[in-house]
Amino acid sequence: MTAPLEGRTAIVTGASRGIGLAAAAGLHAAGANVVLTARTREAAEAAASTVGERALGIGAHATDQTRARACVDRTMETFGSVDILVNNAGTNPAYGRVLSQDHARFAKTFDVNLWAPVMWSQLVVEAWMQANGGSIINTASISGLAPDPDLGLYGASKAALIFLTQQLAAELGPGIRVNAIAPGVVRTRLAELLWKDHEPEVAGRIPLKRIGEPEDVAAAIVFLAAPSSSWITGETLVIDGGQRLGATIPDVTAADFRAGDSAGDRT
Numbered sequence: 001m002t003a004p005l006e007g008r009t010a011i012v013t014g015a016s017r018g019i020g021l022a023a024a025a026g027l028h029a030a031g032a033n034v035v036l037t038a039r040t041r042e043a044a045e046a047a048a049s050t051v052g053e054r055a056l057g058i059g060a061h062a063t064d065q066t067r068a069r070a071c072v073d074r075t076m077e078t079f080g081s082v083d084i085l086v087n088n089a090g091t092n093p094a095y096g097r098v099l100s101q102d103h104a105r106f107a108k109t110f111d112v113n114l115w116a117p118v119m120w121s122q123l124v125v126e127a128w129m130q131a132n133g134g135s136i137i138n139t140a141s142i143s144g145l146a147p148d149p150d151l152g153l154y155g156a157s158k159a160a161l162i163f164l165t166q167q168l169a170a171e172l173g174p175g176i177r178v179n180a181i182a183p184g185v186v187r188t189r190l191a192e193l194l195w196k197d198h199e200p201e202v203a204g205r206i207p208l209k210r211i212g213e214p215e216d217v218a219a220a221i222v223f224l225a226a227p228s229s230s231w232i233t234g235e236t237l238v239i240d241g242g243q244r245l246g247a248t249i250p251d252v253t254a255a256d257f258r259a260g261d262s263a264g265d266r267t
């Protein structure tokens with residue numbers, strides 16, 4: 001088995017659990033050294049210890065520039081490069097209608113979901129990627145692609161993150177690729193409100209008939225980090241089991257095919 005990311009180093013923000021932890025594990029399995037961040041050092045170190053030998057946990061709130069800089073510096077000292085940045089830390093303190101929100105919830109949502117990816121990108125580009133190239137992956141959401149009754153402000157921040165991905169891809173090519181992923185409902189703590197008490201109903205509305213697992217999303221992150229995606233930039237890869245299609249259509253039967261044939265015969 002080849003290790004496409006051997007010798008590369010990745011920082012994954014918000015990696016103590018959920019999608020970030022699965023991404024860190026996936027990148028590590030693909031050969032990368034991995035730095036995992038979380039708001040506390042304890043949570044980050046505990047998560048890193050589950051990932052493997054080439055994993056380091058660092059406490060850094062996603063919007064704390066001093067801690068972020070210290071994290072990038074420590075990554076450079078420990079592993080000698082920062083080839084991959086996964087801007088994964090995200091928050092949603094603003095569940096409900098947009099006009100019921102206040103400035104504090106707006107500011108927190110946009111600080112963590114949009115400003116942090118800008119700031120972490122600045123730091124890794126300056127420290128390594130400008131001279132050596134790299135891949136930046138932003139964790140957006142299908143909430144950023146279409147309105148949702150209760151996720152409007154969060155969705156607006158993710159829509160802006162999708163645009164930021166395109167903008168940075170245009171600004172940072174050819175050496176640095178910038179892509180986003182847009183997951184649907186994934187089994188994590190952040191999204192519990194969306195699935196925990198009614199999983200069968202949610203799964204039933206998804207063409208692939210299940211909610212996502214963090215590993216489903218991690219696989220896409222590894223792909224966008226790896227050389228196999230070297231001609232992809234500015235894209236947003238949806239990983240949602242078809243949820244975004246908005247409808248499931250009952251199984252096609254043999255009779256449906258016969259009906260189609262006879263319709264064809266009539267023309």
Ligand SMILES: NC(=O)c1ccc[n+]([C@@H]2O[C@H](COP(=O)([O-])OP(=O)(O)OC[C@H]3O[C@@H](n4cnc5c(N)ncnc54)[C@H](OP(=O)(O)O)[C@@H]3O)[C@@H](O)[C@H]2O)c1
Nearest residue numbers: 014015016017018019038039062090141185186188190191
């Ligand atoms: N789950 C879904 O259905 C879904 C769908 C679409 C997009 N997403 C996106 O996926 C990303 C990961 O979310 P998740 O679902 O995996 O949630 P999760 O399981 O709750 O994990 C969130 C992670 O982010 C960390 N974190 C939270 N706030 C942070 C901050 N300010 N600074 C640094 N780290 C922070 C948490 O660590 P600590 O608490 O230890 O700090 C935790 O490791 C988010 O950007 C989210 O918007 C999720």
